[in-house]
Amino acid sequence: MNIHAYEKLWLAASLVLIVLFIGSVTYGAVGAGIAMVDDAEGVIDPDALDEDDRFADPRVEEVGENEYEVYVVAGQFFFDPGTFEPIEVPEHSQVTFYVTSPDVIHSFSIPGTNANTMVIPGEVASMTVEVGDPQEYGIVCNEFCGGGHHDMEGEFHVVPEDEFTLEADE
Amino acid sequence: MTEELHREIGHDEYNPVGTLVLIALYFLVLLLLWLFVYFIEFLGRDLTVVGVVI
Numbered sequence: 079m080n081i082h083a084y085e086k087l088w089l090a091a092s093l094v095l096i097v098l099f100i101g102s103v104t105y106g107a108v109g110a111g112i113a114m115v116d117d118a119e120g121v122i123d124p125d126a127l128d129e130d131d132r133f134a135d136p137r138v139e140e141v142g143e144n145e146y147e148v149y150v151v152a153g154q155f156f157f158d159p160g161t162f163e164p165i166e167v168p169e170h171s172q173v174t175f176y177v178t179s180p181d182v183i184h185s186f187s188i189p190g191t192n193a194n195t196m197v198i199p200g201e202v203a204s205m206t207v208e209v210g211d212p213q214e215y216g217i218v219c220n221e222f223c224g225g226g227h228h229d230m231e232g233e234f235h236v237v238p239e240d241e242f243t244l245e246a247d248e
Numbered sequence: 249m250t251e252e253l254h255r256e257i258g259h260d261e262y263n264p265v266g267t268l269v270l271i272a273l274y275f276l277v278l279l280l281l282w283l284f285v286y287f288i289e290f291l292g293r294d295l296t297v298v299g300v301v302i
Contacts, residue, residue: 080259088271093276102286110291113299190294205297215295 115195119202124180127151132202133178140244144171152177152184152197153223160217162231167209167235168242174206185221188234196221209236 081089106112127133132149136158139147146167151158159165167173177186178231179199186203196201217232 082262084264084268087268088275091271091275095278098279099282102282106286106291110296111298112291113297115297188295190291190293192290192297193295200251207295208298210294228271230261 092246093113113206116201117201119176119204121200122178122202124178124199127178127180132176138165138167138244144168146171146173148173148175150175150186152175152186152219152230154181155219155226155230156234157186157217157219157230160234161230164214164233164235165217166237166242168239169212169236170210170239172206172208174204177203182223183221184219184223184230186217187220188215188217191215194220212236212238 122130122133136149136151138159139149141147148158148159148165148167149175150165156162157165175193175195176197177188177197178201179197181199183199184197185195186197191207193205194209195205197203214235215234215236217234219227219230223230
């Protein structure tokens with residue numbers, strides 16, 4: 079087969095480009111530690127969330143030094159906690175959200191960031207983020223979940239260390 | 249077309265330099281856009297989901 083020298087050049091260049099694309103995604107996963115939200119948390123009975131010790135009392139919990147877990151119930155049309163009172167965590171900590179739904183599919187997403195997951199009844203979505211300086215974020219639902227979908231929102235506050243108190247300690 | 253202007257070239261003498269330059273520019277644009285989208289827009293949007301790759 080007679081392939082022109084120029085053609086060999088751009089065939090090789092396109093292979094290099096593909097290797098670069100795959101390489102940078104691999105770097106994201108291994109070097110930067112980017113993870114995907116998956117089904118690792120297993121299933122839960124959506125009609126009996128109040129029998130589950132994580133979601134019977136949705137809350138922020140300290141699980142280690144600068145490590146927090148946040149249990150959130152996303153329902154029509156609220157995040158608990160989030161909508162009625164903001165979710166608060168201290169600055170520069172690692173926060174893992176566990177979110178589930180008692181009714182229909184919602185989502186838990188923090189606009190302007192990569193923190194975003196679907197919330198499926200019967201499943202627990204978990205995602206871990208690292209928060210930096212104090213900042214106020216919003217939370218919205220981006221899966222159409224009914225007539226009040228457009229009002230379904232909440233707040234997530236990263237507060238200075240000295241202003242942070244756990245609900246249980248108040 | 250007169251006889252004098254008629255010229256035949258073989259496979260390897262045909263060098264489409266313009267096409268090569270266009271493709272090189274296109275690759276450069278692709279590469280820059282990818283670097284921008286992945287490293288600045290995606291990795292730079294803080295609160296990124298982190299964890300252990302299984």
